[in-house]
Amino acid sequence: MKDKISKSGIEQLRKECLSEIESVTTSQEELEKIRIKYFGRKGKFKQMFEVLKEIPLNEKKIYGELLNSVVAELKLKLEGKLKELSVKKVKEKNELSILELTLPGMKFSIGRVHPLQKVYDEIIDVFLRLGFDIKYGPEIEFEDYNFTMLNIPYDHPARDMQDTLYLDLPVTKNGKLLLRTHTSPVQIRVLLSEKPPIKSIMPGRVYRHENLDATHLFNFHQVEGLVVDKGIRLSDLKGVLTYFVKSIFGQDIKCRFRQSYFPFTEPSLEMDICCLVCKGEGCGVCKNSGYVEVLGCGMVHPQVLYNVGLGYEEYTGFAFGLGVERIAMLKYRIDDIRLFYENDIRFINMF
Numbered sequence: 001m002k003d004k005i006s007k008s009g010i011e012q013l014r015k016e017c018l019s020e021i022e023s024v025t026t027s028q029e030e031l032e033k034i035r036i037k038y039f040g041r042k043g044k045f046k047q048m049f050e051v052l053k054e055i056p057l058n059e060k061k062i063y064g065e066l067l068n069s070v071v072a073e074l075k076l077k078l079e080g081k082l083k084e085l086s087v088k089k090v091k092e093k094n095e096l097s098i099l100e101l102t103l104p105g106m107k108f109s110i111g112r113v114h115p116l117q118k119v120y121d122e123i124i125d126v127f128l129r130l131g132f133d134i135k136y137g138p139e140i141e142f143e144d145y146n147f148t149m150l151n152i153p154y155d156h157p158a159r160d161m162q163d164t165l166y167l168d169l170p171v172t173k174n175g176k177l178l179l180r181t182h183t184s185p186v187q188i189r190v191l192l193s194e195k196p197p198i199k200s201i202m203p204g205r206v207y208r209h210e211n212l213d214a215t216h217l218f219n220f221h222q223v224e225g226l227v228v229d230k231g232i233r234l235s236d237l238k239g240v241l242t243y244f245v246k247s248i249f250g251q252d253i254k255c256r257f258r259q260s261y262f263p264f265t266e267p268s269l270e271m272d273i274c275c276l277v278c279k280g281e282g283c284g285v286c287k288n289s290g291y292v293e294v295l296g297c298g299m300v301h302p303q304v305l306y307n308v309g310l311g312y313e314e315y316t317g318f319a320f321g322l323g324v325e326r327i328a329m330l331k332y333r334i335d336d337i338r339l340f341y342e343n344d345i346r347f348i349n350m351f
């Protein structure tokens with residue numbers, strides 16, 4: 001037994017144990033096995049201590065101290081390693097929970113162009129392709145521009161027809177101030193500020209004193225059109241508007257012009273397209289006519305040209321006005337105009 005203990009023997013066992021501890025990388029169980037192997041009841045160091053009992057006192061002291069310090073050092077290493085492993089485990093767990101590849105991805109709700117804006121852009125685009133430019137006018141307008149200069153005199157029923165929102169402000173030299181009831185006053189502004197040739201569209205918001213229902217809002221959008229030059233004819237109007245309607249509703253769409261009345265155009269027309277719901281058969285939407293109205297138009301009334309100081313013998317022109325909401329409703333078959341302004345994300349996501 002005596003030869004079983006020596007400084008080199010203890011050192012060798014120390015190194016052996018140390019390298020085994022170091023080699024453990026993941027499993028805590030492995031570490032536990034090492035602990036038992038060296039420090040358990042039948043462990044290698046336990047056996048050394050047994051040997052210690054049988055050697056002379058002076059040697060016992062030397063080897064005893066050495067063994068104690070080696071054991072203390074190794075146990076510290078063991079504990080350190082145990083801690084290291086458990087920290088590693090927690091870290092891995094956290095990383096896994098962030099990187100859970102089997103989880104379904106997060107859904108981000110991204111913005112969309114509002115259907116009304118889409119149609120608005122499309123309409124404007126068609127006219128830009130045809131060489132029109134864009135003009136804007138104010139939403140607060142003079143009574144004279146909104147009515148009088150458009151050949152709608154004070155006592156004309158059209159002033160009542162377009163139930164007007166007047167502003168409670170002092171009367172100007174151009175009459176009362178009001179919220180424009182149509183984009184036609186921008187025609188007057190363009191005609192007063194420019195010389196022909198004029199080829200403009202005038203998009204914008206308009207206001208009417210209406211009760212809200214499925215087809216009426218108190219504010220909505222129009223796109224006005226005006227072409228004035230020498231030799232502009234009704235056939236130009238028909239060509240431009242037919243091109244427009246086909247661009248928006250498809251090349252195969254059937255359309256027609258019907259005579260109508262507006263004080264600022266002569267002759268006045270309304271343009272209809274074949275009902276998209278029943279394809280012309282007749283249904284509730286087209287009131288059994290097979291057609292639905294898309295816009296109002298006509299040749300600029302000579303009185304309007306006269307009002308802005310243009311020679312009506314020299315110049316002619318055509319004008320049109322369309323409702324953006326109306327076009328969008330026809331195009332997407334929406335039966336309630338209020339849907340455009342409720343901003344229900346389920347509605348907006350449909351386009």
Ligand code: PHE
Nearest residue numbers: 182184262296297319320321
């Ligand atoms: N301003 C008319 C309306 O709001 C539409 C229109 C514009 C008609 C231009 C003819 C010419 O109903």
